[in-house]
Amino acid sequence: MRKYVAWAKAGIKSTLVYSSDFFLWGLNEFLDTLIFLFIWMIIYGERNSIAGFSLPETVTYLIGVGLISNIISSPIPERIEKDIQEGKLSNFLVKPMSYPRTRFFGSLSGKPLNVLIRIIVYALVAAVFRDKFIINLDATILVLFLISIIFSLIINALLDFCTGFISFWTITTSGFSGLARTLKSIFSGGYAPIVFFPRWFQITAGILPFSYTRYFPMLIYLRKISMMETIRGLGIQILWVAILYLLSRFVWRRGVKRYEGVGI
Amino acid sequence: MPVIEVKSLKKFYQVHKKEPGLIGSLKSLVARKYEDVKAVDNISFEIEEGELVGFIGPNGAGKTTTLKCLSGLLYPTAGVVSVLDFNPWDRKAAFLKQISLVMGQKNQLWWDLPAMETFILNKEIYEVPETQFEETLGELVKLLEVEDVLKIQVRKLSLGQRMKCELIAALLHSPKVLFLDEPTIGLDVVMQKKIRDFIKEYNRRKKSTIILTSHYMGDVKELCQRVIIIDKGKIVFDGQLSEIVEKYADHKVLSVVFGKEIDPKKLSEIGEVKEYSFPKAVISVRREAVSVAAAELLQHFPVADLNVEEVPIEDIIREVFSGKDLA
Ligand SMILES: Nc1ncnc2c1ncn2[C@@H]1O[C@H](COP(=O)(O)OP(=O)(O)O)[C@@H](O)[C@H]1O
């Protein structure tokens, strides 16, 4: 464990070298989100609610989803692609350490600073829309909300590993991971609450793991689901963690075999 | 008990063969054709503890592939490999803790951080005790004279400084077996010599087993007594460096300095004139005829200075690679 902590520490120091970039990213994010929210206000117009979501609920939803996306997202797929293509993976394989674990903890290392900046950015957005932003201070809800975000983070990381490991078989994954990212955004409810979409879409989204990374935590926060549904959702999240863990481990093992050139 | 044992090792890469043109591309989408690249083709050797062996051959000979098989990065197509009694590709932690692989073109140092950070990280990864770490680091830093670069961001270091730091990073856990893949590639002559001197000294002090690859004779000539020469995936020579010279250099070289102008035509009666520009000449003579030739030179020419030298190893190797049978 100590070795991975040490790795994460080096990662933090390494990102701090570029800390001035963070400010620009933050500003960019702020403006994007503002515009996005103004568009939704136009869409609402005089309407009171869309699919059961009032305007304040939608505004809060979109701010929350934006923040969660940033907290859980990681540069893992691009990293893995680079490591495999440039042969840097070899540097890890000849050392007594686990590559996936190293990359996972390494991705956590960038989080504290990143999360801090995002919280500031989204707090500013919320301040701009203060008459529409719903503040929920119920302790139970907040705890469940946080737990669901932790599972989101793990599910998202495991999905990222699976996407990244595709590089073992293809020359470039950037096209694929771009498509994956878009699908992920839509099916996780990143652009709009999933109930806004047609029935078939909602069913598909329910079967896929993505909605459990962003939509589900925000439903908890907005009290859109009952306690029973919340517990059930957390259970499904755990199930997805297990399934995706096994899947990514399987893909990793096959990939390394290919990297080693075992009978292929 | 040898530290490294390689028996009938083969490593073939399957490369996807594409026929030229659009039709070819379409065909290959439907039915892929594969072709074997015999990177390593049935090689065997053993290396004892503490040996420093030069593994040389031209580009594409299979040197890197062999080292990758030995360090567990590649799964062999056939054959047996044992390093420190381990199957390298099991990649057991106990095995990985005792080896190190340095590839001249692949860096493990963190680009944006000072080299010291990578060293500390490796200390954790290899679970090196603090006191041992301090001691080893101190010794390596002194030997390589890098005291003042440890705190500088790696991206700002020169290639030579970086290579020195790479070596330190690879040696902090005191590996028993060290694989060095072209460690001097791209370095200037002075730096090459420093790195070579270091490797030699390190081997002497620590008695670690080292395989060093190079496509480049200078490295091996100064470092290794034993060389393994590989070409097109096959071993063409394995033995003492001095043996190659004795066995395969049937000529010696006479370098002469004349006191007065001479008739170059007469010189060719002595042997094959490789070079002549007054006052110097280089003449190649069959080994057994050397004393006669030298005597003749001294008798019939105004010789100011005369030296008998072995043919440069580079020339011999070149002959080996150009297909002269060594069996
Ligand atoms: N991953 C690979 N796929 C296909 N062919 C390869 C691969 N790696 C090396 N080769 C081929 O195998 C041969 C040996 O390569 P290598 O071991 O790198 O030689 P060296 O290190 O002696 O220059 C070369 O012909 C090279 O083109």
Ligand SMILES: [Mg+2]
């Ligand atoms: Mg090579």
